Amino acid sequence: MKINFFKYQGAGNDFILIDHTASPLKDIDNELIEQLCDRRFGIGADGLMFVTQHEQYDFEMHYFNADGRLGSMCGNGGRCIVAFAKHLGIINKETNFLAVDGPHYARISENGEWVDLQMIDVDLITNDGDAFVLNTGSPHYVSLQKDLKNFDVYHTGKAIRYNETYNEKGINVNFVEDLGDHLFVRTYERGVEDETYACGTGVTAVAMAMAKHKNQTGHLKTDIKVLGGDIKIEFDYDGEKFTNVFLCGPAKLVFEGQVG
Incomplete structure (x- = not known):
């Protein structure tokens, strides 16, 4: 089966993005993700993300590390997935989406190449x-x-x-x-x-x-x-x-x- 993908980068942090809005995300092949992220035998990336639908938000972000495992929040990945969502026509100038660490707000430039992503509050160092x-x-x-x-x-x-x-x-x-x-x-x-x-x-x-x-x-x-x-x-x-x-x-x- 052919998989359509998009390669994005945010300050050199690069990602494979896949539109999964047409069907639910299930049965993830972690070995395939690791292979796709491999820089010699795959596309090459620091991580891979799926965009899926969500009833309460514009979309949901699912991030996997280059080792194929489900990852924690990725900030540059979050900015890239916002740009991807604009490319797909899901959003326009701003968005509220869901990630693994909770909801995020973001605003994006008219050309879709600069993203301001709101991160979580922090009270413990x-x-x-x-x-x-x-x-x-x-x-x-x-x-x-x-x-x-x-x-x-x-x-x-x-x-x-x-x-x-x-x-x-x-x-x-x-x-x-x-x-x-x-x-x-x-x-x-x-x-x-x-x-x-x-x-x-x-x-x-x-x-x-x-x-x-x-x-x-x-x-x-x-x-x-x-x-x-x-x-x-x-x-x-x-x-x-x-x-x-x-x-x-x-x-x-x-x-x-x-x-x-």
Whole structure:
């Protein structure tokens, strides 16, 4: 059976998207998802998403990691699926959709290539040594580093992701360098089990961790550079809770095709 697919990327974080609005989502072949995401033997992607219908929302997002397993929330994936929904004619300038971590609101540019995605509120940040640990829809570990350009993200991130504290469920590991007018972030992602060009929930977690680290409050805007481009984060922070959180960045169609 032929499967129609669309390939999207958001700041280099790339995804396979499949329209499943015509029938219910069932009997997912996890091995096939892993194969499709393989960069040598498949289409190649950090993850795969299905768009399905929902009675109370514009659509529902189902996200699977590159290892074929059902994933937690993916921020850049959320932005890309909003762009895909506009492409399909499901939405126009804004949307309310359902993801694994609950409802999300998003607004999209006229050309469909820039999406502002509202993320969940966060009121808990803990510490693991000098690092910060929080959940922005997915669990994240945030560590400040110097000379991040030359830092060994893969081996250091993998060691943290699989250590005794996080091994059972895993954690996404973010390294951040404060460059004054912007933050530079690199991320090792669980499920992909490698460094990715961007991580939406990750940069959101980094912006929050840095606001707490610097004792900043109010309506805050943070410019972040990742390997795949530029992302903006904004939120309100009263010293205890992060609200009105938006992950803003590009979401672009790369190509479409058939497989199978």
